[in-house]
Amino acid sequence: MTTNKRGFAQTLWDFFCSLKLSIVLLILLAATSIIGTIIPQSPPKEYLVTISEAKFKFYNAMGFFDMYHSWWFILLLYLLTVNLVACSIKRLPRVWKIVSEPTLVMDDGMEKTLSLTHEFKMPKDAASVREKLTAFLAKEFSAPVITEVDGAWHLFSQKTPWCRLGVYVVHLSIIIIFIGALIGSFFGYKAYVNIVEGTSTSTVHSARNEKPIDLGFSVRCDKFSVSFYDTGAPKEFKSLLTIIDNGQPVPGLTSRPTIVNDPLTYKGITFYQSSYGPASEGSNSYLTVRPRKGGEPVKLVVRQGEKTSLPGGGTLEVLESTQEVRNFIPEFSGPAAKVEVTPPNGRPYSFLVFKNYPNLDEQRGGDLIFTYEGSDEKYFTGLQVAHDPGVWVVWSGCILMVVGIMMAFFMSHKRIWVRVANGRIVMGGTASKNPAGFQLAFDALVEKLKQQL
């Protein structure tokens, strides 16, 4: 029984220590990740009605609509984590021993395993040879450790032994990134809020479940603006935001411009410019109307969605208005409105009026000529709100990963042994990476030493 149990535990351990498992898991993760890039994640209803019911049931059961949080995808990530921890536990002690307890003595057996060795002639003043070698290695390679065994002298010097730990640094960094992500998902939140110009709010809405979240301070939008390039492409979306804490505007965060790629952060909560739109509450449009035949112009104040009487009969209604018509008609700029005029006993007709082109409406040929002075319509600014206490853990993990990869790929543990015994000097060397490059360095070192002995 016990042997069977041990047998099973051993099998399980071997399974998780296997590099083949790592390869299979990495390929599985790569392959399954594709699904979520093809099937929309948290899809809108418009998408759901286009697929068959069987398909919907299958996708839903497999968690394909939130694939990266489905049980089986998370399981794959956990398996990978266990796999890399097990691999590290199994292999690290051996590598650690090479780093912490280097082989100081090159004996005959070891000499045969080294591909790079060279034998020097013993110089005449053999007495000072050890000092010479020590000084040489210290100057040209790195300070050696000297050991005496049975009257023979052994010198050992090495460079960057710790780079052998690079792989394990990368493995550790992945675990740190996972921990950072978990901290973020347990203690942080993503939210959004729309703030109408001139108003403030202290609650935002969770992006996950729409639940209100209290900020503990309030944010006021003083103004929102959009600017455009000559081509009509948007140049800048800008909100002027003020943080109000304990009833007082916070110095430095008063009417602070917040644009895309330049968020505002206060007390660990960051606000990102994300969207905008017209505030839905009723606004007033200002127009002037004069008869073509001549007569006094009359100023009109029109509340959006309501009909206003025109001089001489009929009514006018503002259907839509915008502060920037370029979004809809690239050839024009500035505020504009779509109005509908209903003449007495006539059919209603609609047309556009532009603030920046006051004479344009004359060309329409109607009996009444309108000019548009704009509206007091307000914008709302749409802000993303994020609080993530795990983000610094994630960045530490990322930096560690890059450092670990550099260690593992671009650094090599180089070792050189010298043995002075029986009237012979033998030098041997090895490197953990790039043997061809190390051979050149080793040969150069041999040439230099020849001249100095």
Next chain:
Amino acid sequence: MSSSMLFNITTLSYMVSMLIFFVFLGSKNKTVGLAGSLTAYFGLIVQTAAILLRWKESYDMGHGHAPLSNLYESVVFFSWTIILIYAIIEFKYRYRVIGAFVVPFALLGMAWAQLGLNSGIEPLVPALQSNWLLYHVITCFLGYAAFAVACGISIMYLIKERKEDNAATTPAGGIVAMFPSIKVLDDLNYRAIMIGFPLLTLGIVTGAAWANYAWGTYWSWDPKETWSLIVWFIYAAFLHARITRGWVGRRAAILSVVGFAATIFCYLGVNLFLSGLHSYGKSPM
């Protein structure tokens, strides 16, 4: 002299270089090989000048941004990085013949950019107005380019291996005779990916840092992000395959080719077929 003229010279140079390399494969004449490399390097220098000139031209137009902002500019930059990585590998390891399998990738990019893409210099939309753009794009594309070179080497590996299997009794002849041994090709493949993998990692990290700075989330499983992770997984599998018995050689070469196919999908396919935050691919072509 305008940048578009210089880009035409670049495309022409890469085409001539590729043809010379093909002659090299047939003739096995070392001088021809040298001419192939030198032509590619001439193209690289002209292209460097062209990219810098285009950068200056954008300032003259009043937009003032690095030429890395739309599909045309990114394809041109991709070609530039491919030849750059080829130059580094050729310079370090002295296997000129790889050019025959790498220069075509750069030529393909330039030809597509010059013939099929809108080359206008446009101002930066708000989402791209950040210094992160430079770090993110440069690291990603250098990584992609290293994978392109690795893919070229892997194709050579697979061709050579098959030829050697077929011609077990007679020595491999024809163009394959020019190829380095499969052991060398396997090693070069690994070295190219060793350049690419850290750069891709940096590219993903800078992308995450930028996303966090601009949107408040470092990772949102956007298709582009996911595909870059898929590519990362494949090359991570490759790196582990290298030290696993039974996975060295042929399987590693196949993983390298699959990895580059995924890279290309990450770069172009995501923009053309999937929706997401990286929308430059949807600009009129």
